[in-house]
Amino acid sequence: xxxxxxxxxxxxxxxxxxxxxxxxxxxxxxxxxxxxxxxxxxxxxxxxxxxxxxxxxxxxxxxxxxxxxxxxxxxxxxxxxxxxxxxxxxxxxxxxxxxxxxxxxxxxxxxxxxxxxxxxxxxxxxxxxxxxxxxxxxxxxxxxxxxxxxxxxxxxxxxxxxxxxxxxxxxxxxxxxxxxxxxxxxxxxxxxxxxxxxxxxxxxxxxxxxxxxxxxxxxxxxxx
Numbered sequence: 409x410x411x412x413x414x415x416x417x418x419x420x421x422x423x424x425x426x427x428x429x430x431x432x433x434x435x436x437x438x439x440x441x442x443x444x445x446x447x448x449x450x451x452x453x454x455x456x457x458x459x460x461x462x463x464x465x466x467x468x469x470x471x472x473x474x475x476x477x478x479x480x481x482x483x484x485x486x487x488x489x490x491x492x493x494x495x496x497x498x499x500x501x502x503x504x505x506x507x508x509x510x511x512x513x514x515x516x517x518x519x520x521x522x523x524x525x526x527x528x529x530x531x532x533x534x535x536x537x538x539x540x541x542x543x544x545x546x547x548x549x550x551x552x553x554x555x556x557x558x559x560x561x562x563x564x565x566x567x568x569x570x571x572x573x574x575x576x577x578x579x580x581x582x583x584x585x586x587x588x589x590x591x592x593x594x595x596x597x598x599x600x601x602x603x604x605x606x607x608x609x610x611x612x613x614x615x616x617x618x619x620x621x622x623x624x625x626x627x628x629x630x631x632x
Contacts, residue, residue: 410448411604412472414440414463415455418537419477422597423452442469450474450604456541457481468494473607475600475620476500480542488617497607501620502546503571504599509624511573511588512554518577518586519556525579530559535572538565547573570595 413424416435424431432448434440445451445466450473455463460481467474471494479502484490491498522528532555534548543563551573552559559575570590577584590596603620606627607613 409608411601412440412445412448412451414445414451414453415459417454418539419593419596419600420452420454422593423454423600426594426597426601440466442466445470446472448472450608452600452604453478454600467498468496471496473604474498475504475603475607477502477504477596477600479546491617492615495615497613497615498617499603499607499620499623500617501599501603502550504596504603504620505588505590506599506602506624507595508547508588509621509628511586512550512621514586515551515554515575516556518575518584519554522557522577525577527579528557529578530555530557531576531578532559532561533564533574533576534561535564535566535569537568537570540565545571545573547571551575 409430410432411427411430412434413420413427413431414434416424416433424433434444440463451467451470452475453463453467454477457478457480460478468490473496476498483500532548532551534545536545543565544561545563548561548563552561555575570593572587572589574585574587599620603623606623
């Protein structure tokens, strides 16, 4: 098995480290093209948003299963149709932590149950490293979506923080806090590798674009 690792920044480098000899790395010094990429079994992509359109074209031409960790990019509306036309399967995620998907389930419970709370206020705060360009993070936006409530979102950029997300719910008489902290980027790399291998283990999944959350749920119901 060979997997194209496109983008060798902080998280992409962790992906390559986990894959070891199975990784075929591409970056600005060694840009990918469809021919090279098609000689691998799948691709894992962690590139900045300004490179996403170009890499998308390469992967659509290569037509191999692809896992995308790019955030802050407005995916074109016709992307699902283009991926289907290429007979390919893509997974797109803002956060590849398996634990974060358990947080997702907790957020939905808190959001739906908050109707029982009197005048609840919701605040989501996220902290990432100084080089992260998009704010709020894609994960923070996902938290608000999973919560299903209007929430104030704040962002902070500090040093080399891998990712801290917290929800604070405040009422007149109590507060509730939910927090997730990533200690290593290998957390996200591990989830992305798991997603790529899931696509390879399940070749009969219909062509199209899937969220990481939806694939997690498929695996969760099937016992992983």
